[in-house]
Amino acid sequence: MPPRQVLIAVIGTGGVGKAFLSQLATLSTRLAAAPTPTALSLIYLSRSTSALQSPDYTPLALPADLSNAPAPLALSDLAAWLAAAPAPAVLVDNTASNVVAESYPTFLSKGVNVVTPNKKAFSGAEDLWERIVAAASSVGGGQVLHESSVGAGLPILSTLTELVGTGDKVKKIEGVFSGTMSYLFNQWNPVSGEAGPSFSACVSKARNLGYTEPDPRDDLNGLDVARKCTILARLAGLKVRDAEAFPTQSLVPKELEGAESAEAYLEGMKKFDGEMETLKNDAAKEGKVLRFVGSVDVVGGQVKVGLEKFEKSHPIAALKGSDNIISFYTERYGDNPLIIQGAGAGGDVTAMGVTGDLLKIIKTLH
Amino acid sequence: MPPRQVLIAVIGTGGVGKAFLSQLATLSTRLAAAPTPTALSLIYLSRSTSALQSPDYTPLALPADLSNAPAPLALSDLAAWLAAAPAPAVLVDNTASNVVAESYPTFLSKGVNVVTPNKKAFSGAEDLWERIVAAASSVGGGQVLHESSVGAGLPILSTLTELVGTGDKVKKIEGVFSGTMSYLFNQWNPVSGEAGPSFSACVSKARNLGYTEPDPRDDLNGLDVARKCTILARLAGLKVRDAEAFPTQSLVPKELEGAESAEAYLEGMKKFDGEMETLKNDAAKEGKVLRFVGSVDVVGGQVKVGLEKFEKSHPIAALKGSDNIISFYTERYGDNPLIIQGAGAGGDVTAMGVTGDLLKIIKTLH
Numbered sequence: 030m031p032p033r034q035v036l037i038a039v040i041g042t043g044g045v046g047k048a049f050l051s052q053l054a055t056l057s058t059r060l061a062a063a064p065t066p067t068a069l070s071l072i073y074l075s076r077s078t079s080a081l082q083s084p085d086y087t088p089l090a091l092p093a094d095l096s097n098a099p100a101p102l103a104l105s106d107l108a109a110w111l112a113a114a115p116a117p118a119v120l121v122d123n124t125a126s127n128v129v130a131e132s133y134p135t136f137l138s139k140g141v142n143v144v145t146p147n148k149k150a151f152s153g154a155e156d157l158w159e160r161i162v163a164a165a166s167s168v169g170g171g172q173v174l175h176e177s178s179v180g181a182g183l184p185i186l187s188t189l190t191e192l193v194g195t196g197d198k199v200k201k202i203e204g205v206f207s208g209t210m211s212y213l214f215n216q217w218n219p220v221s222g223e224a225g226p227s228f229s230a231c232v233s234k235a236r237n238l239g240y241t242e243p244d245p246r247d248d249l250n251g252l253d254v255a256r257k258c259t260i261l262a263r264l265a266g267l268k269v270r271d272a273e274a275f276p277t278q279s280l281v282p283k284e285l286e287g288a289e290s291a292e293a294y295l296e297g298m299k300k301f302d303g304e305m306e307t308l309k310n311d312a313a314k315e316g317k318v319l320r321f322v323g324s325v326d327v328v329g330g331q332v333k334v335g336l337e338k339f340e341k342s343h344p345i346a347a348l349k350g351s352d353n354i355i356s357f358y359t360e361r362y363g364d365n366p367l368i369i370q371g372a373g374a375g376g377d378v379t380a381m382g383v384t385g386d387l388l389k390i391i392k393t394l395h
Numbered sequence: 396m397p398p399r400q401v402l403i404a405v406i407g408t409g410g411v412g413k414a415f416l417s418q419l420a421t422l423s424t425r426l427a428a429a430p431t432p433t434a435l436s437l438i439y440l441s442r443s444t445s446a447l448q449s450p451d452y453t454p455l456a457l458p459a460d461l462s463n464a465p466a467p468l469a470l471s472d473l474a475a476w477l478a479a480a481p482a483p484a485v486l487v488d489n490t491a492s493n494v495v496a497e498s499y500p501t502f503l504s505k506g507v508n509v510v511t512p513n514k515k516a517f518s519g520a521e522d523l524w525e526r527i528v529a530a531a532s533s534v535g536g537g538q539v540l541h542e543s544s545v546g547a548g549l550p551i552l553s554t555l556t557e558l559v560g561t562g563d564k565v566k567k568i569e570g571v572f573s574g575t576m577s578y579l580f581n582q583w584n585p586v587s588g589e590a591g592p593s594f595s596a597c598v599s600k601a602r603n604l605g606y607t608e609p610d611p612r613d614d615l616n617g618l619d620v621a622r623k624c625t626i627l628a629r630l631a632g633l634k635v636r637d638a639e640a641f642p643t644q645s646l647v648p649k650e651l652e653g654a655e656s657a658e659a660y661l662e663g664m665k666k667f668d669g670e671m672e673t674l675k676n677d678a679a680k681e682g683k684v685l686r687f688v689g690s691v692d693v694v695g696g697q698v699k700v701g702l703e704k705f706e707k708s709h710p711i712a713a714l715k716g717s718d719n720i721i722s723f724y725t726e727r728y729g730d731n732p733l734i735i736q737g738a739g740a741g742g743d744v745t746a747m748g749v750t751g752d753l754l755k756i757i758k759t760l761h
Contacts, residue, residue, distance in 0.1 A: 055562040064532045166430045183733065184550050184557070191550070195750040196421040220708075342586075347708065350731050361743045365716050367549065371723075371733035378727050384561040393759050 032066035034116035035391055036086060038073035038107065041123030042095065045146055045177075046076075048380035049123055054091070056384060060391070067391060072114075075101040086114050104132040112139035117394045119387060122147050123380075131157060137164035137171040142394075144386040146177030146379050151263065152256035152272045158263060172390050177382030179206060179257045180353045180373040188369065189264050189357065197361045199265045202325040204355035205348060206257040208374035209241050209248040210321040212351035218309050218318045220341040228305040229298035236295070240351060244291040249280040251321070254334045258323040265327045278335025280321070312338040318346050344368055398432035400482035401757050402452060404439035404473065407489030408461065411512055411543075414746035415489055416440075420457070422750060426757070433757060438480075441467040452480050470498040478505035483760045485753060488513050489746075497523060503530035503537040508760075510752040512543030512745050517629065518622035518638045524629060538756050543748030545572060545623045546719045546739040554735065555630050555723065563727045565631045568691040570721035571714060572623040574740035575607050575614040576687040578717035584675050584684045586707040594671040595664035602661070606717060610657040615646040617687070620700045624689040631693045644701025646687070678704040684712050710734055 037053065039046065053071065060067040072083040074093050080101035081093050102110065111118040120136050122129050122145035130150035133143050134157070150157055165173045176186050192199055205211045217231040226234070232249070235241050241248050255272040262269045269275070279286075281294075282301050288294040312319050317338040322345060325332050339346040348354050353373025356366035372378050403419065405412065419437065426433040438449040440459050446467035447459050468476065477484040486502050488495050488511035496516035499509050500523075516523055531539045542552050558565055571577045583597040592600070598615070601607050607614050621638040628635045635641070647660075648667050654660040678685050683704040688711060691698050705712040714720050719739025722732035738744050 052562050056560075059560075059562075065534055168431055182561075182727070184554050184735075187553070188550050191747075191751045191754070194422075194425075194754055195548075195747045196418050196425075197747060342713065344710070344713070347710070347713065352731050357737075361548070361741075361747060362738055365718050365738060367735075367737035369550075369733075369735050372728055372731060375727075381558075381561045381563060381727060385557045388557070388560055 032061065032068040033394065034068050034070065035394055036111065036114050036116050036118040037069055037071050037121060037387075038111055038118065039071065039121045039123060040075050040101075040126075040129055041121075042074070042076045043123065044376040045379045045383070046123035048376040049121065049383050050074075052380050052384040053387075056388070069391075070116075072118075073102075073107065073111075077101075082110075086116070104129065105135055108132065108135045108139050108141060111136070111141045118142065119144060119390055121145065121383060121387065123383065125149065127153070133157075133173060134160040134164045137161065137173055138167065140169050140171050142171040142390050143173040144383055144390065145173075145175050146181070146383055147175070148178040148253075148256045148260065151175055151178055152259040155268065155270050172393065174386035174389060175260075176386050177379045179260050180355060180369070181375065182378040182381035182385065183353060183355070183369050183371050183373055185355050185369055186260070186264060188367070189261065192357060192359055192361075192367075193265065197359045199327050199357060199359050201327060201358040202261050202265065202355065203322060203345070203358070203366075204324075205320060205345060205353055206254050206323050206355070206373065207248060207321065208351035208353060208372070209235065209245075210254065211348055211353060211373075212240050214318075214320050215348060215350065217305075218312070218320075220318055220346050222313070227299070227302040229295065229302050232298060233295050236291070244294070246281045246286070246291070246294055251277040251279050251334050254321070254323045255332075258325055258332050258334055261323075262325045262327075262332050265325060267325070267327060267330055267332070269332065275332040276335070277333070280336075308336065316341065320345050320348075344370070398427065398434040399760065400434050400436065401760055402477065402480050402482050402484040403435055403437045403487060403753075404477055404484065405437065405487045405489060406441050406467075406495055407492075408440070408442045409489065410742040411745045411749070412442075412489035414742040415487065415749050418746050418750040419753075422754070435757075436482075438484075439468075439473065439477075443467075448476075452482070470495065471501055474498065474502045474505050474507060477502070477507045484508065485510060485756055487511065487749060487753065489749065491515065493519070499523075499539060500526040500530040503527065503539055504533065506535050506537050508537040508756050509539040510749055510756065511539075511541050512547070512749055513541070514544040514619075514622045514626065517541055517544055518625040521634065521636050538759065540752035540755060541626075542752050543745045545626050546721060546735070547741065548744040548747035548751065549719060549721070549735050549737050549739055551721050551735055552626070552630060554733070555627065558723060558725055558727075558733075559631065563725045565693050565723060565725050567693060567724040568627050568631060568721065569688060569711070569724070569732075570690075571686060571711060571719055572620050572689050572721070572739065573614060573687065574717035574719060574738070575601065575611075576620065577714055577719060577739075578606050580684075580686050581714060581716065583671075584678070584686075586684055586712050588679070593665070593668040595661065595668050598664060599661050602657070610660070612647045612652070612654075612657070612660055617643040617645050617700050620687070620689045621698075624691055624698050624700055627689075628691045628693075628698050631691060633691070633693060633696055633698070635698060641698040642701070643699070646702075674702065682707065686711050686714075710736070 057069040070088040079098035119142040255277040259272045323334045354370035423435040436454040445464035485508040621643040625638045651663045689700045720736035
């Protein structure tokens with residue numbers, strides 16, 4: 030019996046993309062040697078300006094050299110080409126692109142599977158989300174998995190999907206969903222109570238270590254966490270218009286939203302250190318620490334993102350480093366939630382979520 | 396297009412079995428109404444003394460009344476009957492039976508899938524384990540999933556399988572794998588440091604609350620934890636002869652192993668409360684608490700089960716109620732492990748793991 034064929038098209042060759050290609054190589058070797066072998070063929074690889082395309086759906090020669098490659102296919106042409114392939118195909122979107130995200134319904138409705146860490150499609154406009162769900166659940170539609178869009182490789186979305194799929198009632202989801210926010214608050218307001226550097230100094234340090242976006246406002250405005258909460262809320266069954274449809278506390282002061290550079294912002298932050306210190310002291314008076322959390326109240330239909338106070342013994346307070354944590358409060362689990370924690374960012378663990386999703390889809394393809 | 400058919404045979408109608416049948420009913424309704432519908436048919440249901448069997452692979456009438464039903468089929472006959480069915484079949488073993496466990500290779504080699512919370516097959520003799528792996532990976536073999544054999548519905552085995560499957564290197568697995576042991580030590584040696592009842596009094600109380608086996612020695616001898624560690628070690632790639640092939644600390648004193656009743660054992664325990672108190676005080680001198688843990692050192696190839704001391708801030712020390720916790724230390728996750736915690740026992744959450752496994756297998760069946 031010839032091996033089952035699965036064809037892979039990858040968009041994006043950044044940090045996650047590179048880590049994924051490395052994991053794909055290992056996975057291909059393993060699956061080719063299995064008692065019931067599967068042949069994974071990388072047949073398309075693109076970055077923003079260039080792409081390699083197999084002429085006849087046979088595997089690309091590796092390592093791929095994109096330097097002199099032609100321009101990428103239009104996404105609709107890529108979808109049509111993959112849909113016409115002689116074996117099931119999976120699009121792996123390792124970008125953070127809105128444009129690619131908006132094309133998922135096209136791929137899915139043609140029976141092409143999609144796996145991605147890209148949050149955009151699932152946390153954007155409700156209409157796009159609904160078209161994705163409809164395309165994926167239509168007869169002959171492709172499957173879509175995006176574990177790494179929340180908490181990187183941590184088994185968060187798969188767990189939520191299984192809770193819902195097996196009939197549990199999810200009541201509330203709460204957690205720290207940003208590695209950057211986790212690091213900042215674990216440093217600035219540790220449970221040990223030690224007085225450390227000011228909040229602005231913590232942000233500058235985190236930026237120097239590469240733990241923030243190049244402009245830290247992209248972390249501190251809370252939108253990244255709001256996007257992740259949107260995804261969780263939708264998978265839990267809530268209707269959410271988009272990631273701006275509920276209260277999100279931005280830690281970027283109004284006056285600094287327009288600061289012309291990251292440096293000007295960091296300098297301007299110093300003026301607000303006193304305000305942050307007051308919040309921290311108020312929490313300390315109750316024996317608590319501040320953390321930046323997202324919560325989805327499924328029963329009440331409320332989503333919110335912002336600072337909350339936690340007892341020092343609470344698992345959210347006790348988090349370390351830049352770890353993420355998520356608590357699922359459900360009917361079956363009762364008072365003590367199901368908790369998952371660990372690194373929620375980084376190329377290897379993010380790629381792991383993508384590779385894991387790919388494996389799950391491969392198992393369903395004959 | 397007629398719905399896809401999946402045939403289900405269930406053995407066992409105890410606590411987990413009943414909870415599973417309830418979840419199966421809900422799942423059947425949901426899958427029947429999906430855009431691409433799947434028809435789940437319960438075609439066989441047995442307990443130790445009686446069984447209902449569909450005459451022609453059509454669904455049994457529900458609710459099933461086993462009271463006047465004939466004796467169960469021999470397992471080999473059941474396997475042959477399911478293998479001859481006109482649609483894919485799944486055996487759901489909701490027992491703790493060794494005999495059923497030993498029959499898995501027969502079912503799997505005939506292409507019948509197996510899902511179960513029963514630990515016996517995966518923690519028993521290495522030969523049985525190897526025959527199960529061989530049958531499941533042979534061409535045309537059935538799939539076997541047993542999430543609930545460790546930590547009930549917590550996503551422990553699926554996470555371990557995905558870490559390994561995507562190429563991470565698991566270095567060490569450590570945790571509290573027994574709800575009973577978790578409850579006992581959280582009560583007897585809380586992080587708050589309060590002096591509470593003696594160890595024997597804690598055991599008696601736990602037994603009265605139904606948190607232990609009828610004879611608490613079946614929890615306190617450590618074998619249940621050793622079985623779970625055997626399963627984890629094997630999935631992580633270690634060869635383990637059986638659950639008695641590595642050091643397991645029994646908390647049942649030698650003198651009481653032969654006590655003729657649970658009551659006699661509980662009475663005899665009082666004599667040993669002083670020894671336990673000494674261990675607790677020794678830990679307290681280091682600012683630590685005692686917990687009963689299992690650990691799998693994958694790098695060193697060592698498995699062990701027993702009492703360990705933990706800093707009060709350690710997630711294992713901070714556990715609540717009868718929760719389980721598991722930490723995966725891996726190459727990708729670095730110093731901070733991937734941690735999963737929550738209820739690891741109880742009919743509903745155990746059945747959830749079984750139902751989740753069934754769902755995973757259904758997704759792969761066309």
